[in-house]
Amino acid sequence: MSRYLFYISQNYSFAILRPLQKAILARGGEAAWFVEGDNVNHEFFNKDEVLLPSIDAVKEYNPRAVFVPGNVVPSFVPGLKVGVFHGFNSGKRNRKGKEDHFNIRGSFDLYCTQGPNTTETFNILAEKAGYFDVKETGWPAIDPLYEPLLVKKEIERPTILFCSTFSRNLTSAPHLFEEIKRLSITGKYRWLVQFHPKMPKEIIEQYKAIESEHLSFVETDNVIPLLQEADLMVCDTSSVLLMFLLLNKPVVTFNNISPKEYLINISEPELLESSIELGLTKPKELMTNIESFIEQTHPYQDGGSSERVLDAVDEILSRPQKSVKKPLNLLRQFKMRKKLGYWKL
Structure with a gap:
């Protein structure tokens, strides 16, 4: 029986990897989870999910592949190392000024990309590095996006979903607070507010304080039902906005650090209400631009990305190993061993 491991460090990993878990179990395989660090709420695990308590247990489990919705994974974890990403490329740049989505850290054997506009760059990087493969599969987290809406949608007034990144330089949460508070009091819209798990607590408490019959603050490990339910999203530079666009709905x-033609971007809070009103009319040019974005970013709308990821793993494992080895990354591996308290070979 084929065994697979999910290596996670954040709560958002559940929504990304559970579609993969469903596909694995449907194929008759086994799936287990390992948690790195203290940022994962263990209450989010389902009763029937297997949580491995240590690296020793991971080694004994001996998975054929390990799926990581993050940037790194220890080399001493067994199995093919597969990067499945924690979000779409939202244009964020690292300290060196490079797009963080394409930062190669020497951890993975396989990158499962989401669509043409990321596959092309990763193919160039793979040819240069020589030690990893790239397969365009679509993103497993998106599979449930195309399932029927489970929540009964309110039809009397539009539902607005407000999401924001935690980065101090990029977040819109403190800047839009007063305007969202004012709009929520009118009752014109139904507001759903959901933030990145790393959002500062003082901002979270600020929004919780204005909860009412018109505004709900939602804490969840699965944002997809919120995306399905909303008619329009208000956001900043969080990659979750890209998921929302895939439903062919305005944002x-x-x-936004790199506003494109498929977004309605503003720089003044006072413009929020009129921009929401414009977006809800779904202007023809805007919707055409959104459709073009979908084709380049994630053209797979069949809910079958998890199956394609597993097929990619099978294909790579059926090949001879690459002659070029991954970089040793001694300093990074030392830091991960120290963090995990694991010093065995």
Whole structure:
């Protein structure tokens, strides 16, 4: 029986990997989880999910592949190392000024890309590095996006979903607070507010304090039902806005770092209401631009990305190993061993 491991460090990993888990179990395989660090809420695990308590247990489990919705994974974890990403490429740049989505850290044997506009760059990087493969599969987290809406949608008034990144330089949450508070009081819209898990607590408490019959603050490990339910999203530079666009619905952004033609971007909070009203009319040019974005970013709308990821793993494992080895990354591996308290070979 084929065994697979999910290596996670954040709560958002559940929504990304559970579609993969479903596909694995449907194929008669086994899936287990390992948690790195203290940022994962263990209450989010289902009773029937297998959680391995240590690296020793991981080694005994001996998975054929390990799926990581993050940036790194220890080399001493067994199995093919598969990067499945924690979000779409939202244009964020690292300290060196490079797009963080394409930062190769020497951890993975296989990158499962989401669509043409990321596959092309990763193919160039793979040819240069020589030690990893790239397969365009679509993103497993998106599979449930195309399932029927489970929540009964309110039809009397539009539902607005406000999501924001935690980065101090990029977040819209403190800048839009007063305007969202004002709009929520009117009752014109139904507001759902959901933030990145790393959002500062003081901002979270600020929004919780204005909860009412018109505004709900939602804490969840699965944002997909919120995306399905909303008619329009208000956001900034969080990659979750890209998921929302895949549903062919409009997004209003505040100070997006790279505003594209498929977004309604504003720089003044006072423009929020009029921009929401514009977006809800679904202007023809805007919707045409959104459709073009979908074709380049994630053209797979069949809910079968998890199956394609597993097929990619099978294909790579059926080949001879690459002659070029991954970089040793001694300093990074030392830091991971120290963090995990694991010093065995």
